[in-house]
Amino acid sequence: VVGTYTVSYNVSDDAGNSATEVIRTVTVTNAPNQAPLAVAGADTNSGDAPLTVNFIGDESYDPNTGDVLSYLWDFDDNGATSIGINPTHTFQNSGNYNVTLTVTDNGTPILNDTATIIVSVDPGPSATFSGSTSVSTSQPSVTGTLTIENGAVSFGLSGYGGSGSGTSLTFTISGIDTWYLSMVAGQSGSLDTPLIPEGTYTYTLSGSFGGTSGNGGGVGPN
Known part of the structure; x- marks a missing residue:
């Protein structure tokens, strides 16, 4: 448990002679914050326009127990974004889109990680x-x-x-x-x-x- 503790101990020899009592202070701190790991997935990453993609971010995790993660998806599509964990987005136009997921923890200091998925949208008939x-x-x-x-x-x-x-x-x-x-x-x-x-x-x-x-x-x- 995090905190400051006082530890005292005595040392004696086999003849029963005791040394002066020794007192020490021990401080226990939290482990250093570690960055989360962003894991971005999708049910499809190619198809004809308009293409609806269900994105998956819930496999992202944080090594520090108790840290809470926040999510930001950037769909590379005219500024469209989402803060959902598993959002859905429809690409109306053909092209290649670099979709990024940024996962941020609430530790000290605050750390984040980013993963990218490329979505290819064909013009369609x-x-x-x-x-x-x-x-x-x-x-x-x-x-x-x-x-x-x-x-x-x-x-x-x-x-x-x-x-x-x-x-x-x-x-x-x-x-x-x-x-x-x-x-x-x-x-x-x-x-x-x-x-x-x-x-x-x-x-x-x-x-x-x-x-x-x-x-x-x-x-x-x-």
Whole structure:
């Protein structure tokens, strides 16, 4: 136990002669503070954007019994940080992120340690249309080039049958397939395509309208 203690003792020989009593003072102090060890983990460190990562800091520890640790995560993502032990962060953009965990104890003196994880975020699949992606009674047909990059993409076809006998839509990706969607007046509808592999295609979206008020439709990547 930490403290100052007085110790006294006597020495005697085998004839029973005693020496003068000796008194000593002994001081017991705390062991020197040792730095904690930061251990940073994650359930994944790579994937397509947006990438959600669950980080793990609870394996960090301090050699000094009784020291309390505090945590600071820097996600290297536009200043985003967290003081949680096991935080979650979503990386919206592609790139390589040097995520650091700093663990600090409350000893004397205060000490800390840092660990780093590299998270690699890929762009993810994308689809780009060169032209319009919607049709109406004033623009019943559109065509252009569709470019799919970084993986396969599916598309959603949706429309509304405003007036008259409603709306019928036709969406064609050259060399792949054609999809049809019909809506009666006053009702909406939707249809999803299967995954379309990356590449460059010609697309056409056209509509057949049985009325003039509110009829229309469009297409876009899911």
